[in-house]
Amino acid sequence: MLEHHVIILLMIAGAIVAMELEDMLSSVIALGAVGIGLTLEFLLLRAPDLAITQLVVEILSLIILIRATVGVKLPPEKVKGRIGYFLFAVVFVVAFLVFSYRALGALPAFGSPIMKMGSLYVKEALAKTGAANIVSAVILDFRGYDTLGEATILFTSVIGVLAIVRKVGRKP
Helix, strand or coil: CHHHHHHHHHHHHHHHHHHHCCCHHHHHHHHHHHHHHHHHHHHHCCCHHHHHHHHHHHHHHHHHHHHHHCCCCCCHHHHCCCHHHHHHHHHHHHHHHHHHHHHHHCCCCCCCCCCHHHHHHHHHHHHHHCCCCHHHHHHHHHCHHHHHHHHHHHHHHHHHHHHHHCCCCCCC
């Protein structure tokens, strides 16, 4: 559990750094660190499919944001001097910490054999789906909407990157 808390605290620190930096490129890089932290959380929570999807989306969105922010400078009077903005950030971070602490506390201990859904998949995969390969039955039949959502996210990210990086049709 300690590694979860450390990663979450680093993600929160990265988000605060991203909000407070005046340089847009540095803010995007700090935001990328938050996304990589989320990828690590997915890996620690034993969700490698979500971790792979998060990593691909994070890399592609970083490419888009870095391309969009290179050379952009904000006037300092628009960035600093808002006490309400800072108070909102502090309240949000405290609420996020409380929610994360309660959510992570409700998870079962690592290593405990909780296989409620997994045992159902193994027992009834052949009878319910007709697929001899249990992995294919789980991915395509039992979790079909999840797989469709992941494929949609990846496809949309690739289309977004191609739209930003393309050279044909750009005005000089």
